[in-house]
Amino acid sequence: IPVEAFDLVIFGGTGDLARRKILPGLFRRYCAGQMPDGARVIGAARSDMDAAGYKDMVADAIREFGGGRSCEDGTLDAFLDRLHYVAIDARGETGWSELTDLMRDSVQVRAYYFSVAPSLFGDLAERLHSHGLADDQSRIVVEKPFGRDLQTARALNASLAEHFDESQIYRIDHYLGKETVQNLMAVRFGNTLFEPLWNAQYVDHIQITVAETVGVGGRGEYYDKSGAMRDMVQNHLMQLLCLIAMEPPAKFDPGAVRDEKLKVIRALDKVEPHHIVRGQYAAGPDNPDFREAVGDARSKTESFVAMKVGISNWRWAGIPFYLRTGKRMSARSSEITVVFKARNHSIFEEDGEDHRNVLSIRLQPNEGITMKVTIKEPGPGGMRLVDVPLDMSFAEALGEDGGDPPDAYERLIMDVIRGNQTLFMRGDEVEAAWAWTDPIIDGWTARGDVPKPYDSGSNGPTDADQLLARDGRIWREVR
Numbered sequence: 001i002p003v004e005a006f007d008l009v010i011f012g013g014t015g016d017l018a019r020r021k022i023l024p025g026l027f028r029r030y031c032a033g034q035m036p037d038g039a040r041v042i043g044a045a046r047s048d049m050d051a052a053g054y055k056d057m058v059a060d061a062i063r064e065f066g067g068g069r070s071c072e073d074g075t076l077d078a079f080l081d082r083l084h085y086v087a088i089d090a091r092g093e094t095g096w097s098e099l100t101d102l103m104r105d106s107v108q109v110r111a112y113y114f115s116v117a118p119s120l121f122g123d124l125a126e127r128l129h130s131h132g133l134a135d136d137q138s139r140i141v142v143e144k145p146f147g148r149d150l151q152t153a154r155a156l157n158a159s160l161a162e163h164f165d166e167s168q169i170y171r172i173d174h175y176l177g178k179e180t181v182q183n184l185m186a187v188r189f190g191n192t193l194f195e196p197l198w199n200a201q202y203v204d205h206i207q208i209t210v211a212e213t214v215g216v217g218g219r220g221e222y223y224d225k226s227g228a229m230r231d232m233v234q235n236h237l238m239q240l241l242c243l244i245a246m247e248p249p250a251k252f253d254p255g256a257v258r259d260e261k262l263k264v265i266r267a268l269d270k271v272e273p274h275h276i277v278r279g280q281y282a283a284g285p286d287n288p289d290f291r292e293a294v295g296d297a298r299s300k301t302e303s304f305v306a307m308k309v310g311i312s313n314w315r316w317a318g319i320p321f322y323l324r325t326g327k328r329m330s331a332r333s334s335e336i337t338v339v340f341k342a343r344n345h346s347i348f349e350e351d352g353e354d355h356r357n358v359l360s361i362r363l364q365p366n367e368g369i370t371m372k373v374t375i376k377e378p379g380p381g382g383m384r385l386v387d388v389p390l391d392m393s394f395a396e397a398l399g400e401d402g403g404d405p406p407d408a409y410e411r412l413i414m415d416v417i418r419g420n421q422t423l424f425m426r427g428d429e430v431e432a433a434w435a436w437t438d439p440i441i442d443g444w445t446a447r448g449d450v451p452k453p454y455d456s457g458s459n460g461p462t463d464a465d466q467l468l469a470r471d472g473r474i475w476r477e478v479r
């Protein structure tokens with residue numbers, strides 16, 4: 001879908017996110033013909049460099065993080081021609097008049113990406129306003145972490161709201177830009193098959209796993225103050241939970257979708273302490289333990305969380321949602337699994353097997369959907385049942401487009417330009433998510449809770465397995 005010409009100003013334009021995701025993503029959109037004539041990308045950061053230096057930096061970033069997508073020779077130079085750079089100080093005066101000059105005659109869509117620390121969001125919003133750089137058509141894009149609790153999230157929302165209307169604010173949760181996450185909605189609401197069964201009557205339980213093999217890497221300082229609960233559960237897992245559990249919105253539009261997601265968050269039960277397991281990874285053959293990685297020998301921060309969550313509404317009452325995420329797990333694998341109830345009567349001889357339908361929606365890697373169905377075992381051996389996967393790998397089914405979907409950031413940035421907020425978090429959603437998360441974290445702090453150690457390369461502390469075993473269930477294999 002074509003987009004209008006735009007000016008995208010990236011504050012933090014030399015930072016890690018810009019180099020890894022935003023700029024390579026824009027380049028790929030350029031290659032795909034989605035950057036109309038006249039569209040410009042303006043890096044803005046504190047570093048004192050000129051446009052040529054910035055272009056060199058961006059070219060290096062694209063080579064390193066561009067994912068090697070095909071783009072004909074010469075195209076990179078043509079993309080770099082669209083780039084500008086302004087050395088700017090978010091809190092001082094440096095650079096603002098240059099930016100104003102650059103934007104003076106611009107009549108195209110203006111988007112300002114705040115890829116900076118949240119403590120600068122308010123200053124940037126205020127400066128954009130006071131320098132006349134934003135009008136009521138302009139958009140701002142903000143990154144997580146959006147606060148570290150309800151109070152800070154409210155303060156951030158309030159500082160942005162002083163200068164921008166909610167319809168202009170795009171809060172990124174990059175999980176919403178992932179191809180298969182959107183497919184969750186397509187599968188649920190684009191088929192007649194699933195929705196009638198999508199409730200407490202037919203569903204036994206739902207599992208959401210986001211497993212990573214990486215550790216905290218170079219982000220130890222941030223991560224030690226954050227932990228898996230703030231870093232992953234409050235946002236990414238919460239969004240997945242909302243999409244899987246929400247009522248059908250009347251339309252696929254931002255207001256309707258976000259209203260339904262908000263209702264899910266508000267219907268979440270308070271989580272009992274014995275329904276949560278926290279873990280912290282121990283050293284592996286090639287990696288230090290969590291405490292060494294974050295540089296705090298007594299850190300009580302969790303790198304793993306598993307929890308049992310309930311949703312008190314008509315559709316889901318009594319059905320557990322098991323969520324789990326962690327670093328240094330056995331494989332990089334994100335999967336949502338809907339386990340259906342066993343059939344209520346069997347006409348076949350009992351074979352001791354638990355035949356039931358299981359729908360797995362695989363977010364990454366190898367995006368696809370699998371449905372476990374029961375069939376007759378082939379051969380003359382009588383009516384023996386066997387479970388087989390009905391497999392839909394997007395790569396196989398959709399060819400190149402399915403196997404190489406755009407990165408989440410590419411899609412989300414283009415949605416900003418189009419003015420489509422459906423895949424962005426609304427302020428009230430973020431606040432509701434913190435309102436649910438805060439008491440959990442406060443409880444840990446008050447009790448002096450210490451996460452359980454787990455081996456690097458394992459799938460968390462054994463307590464996480466017991467959490468399900470107590471209910472007679474097991475986690476899906478992380479693969």
Ligand code: BG6
Pocket residue numbers: 212231232
């Ligand atoms: C980020 C978290 O939001 O998501 C990281 O801060 C995490 O800690 C990352 O590694 C995971 O994203 P993805 O797209 O690699 O699954």
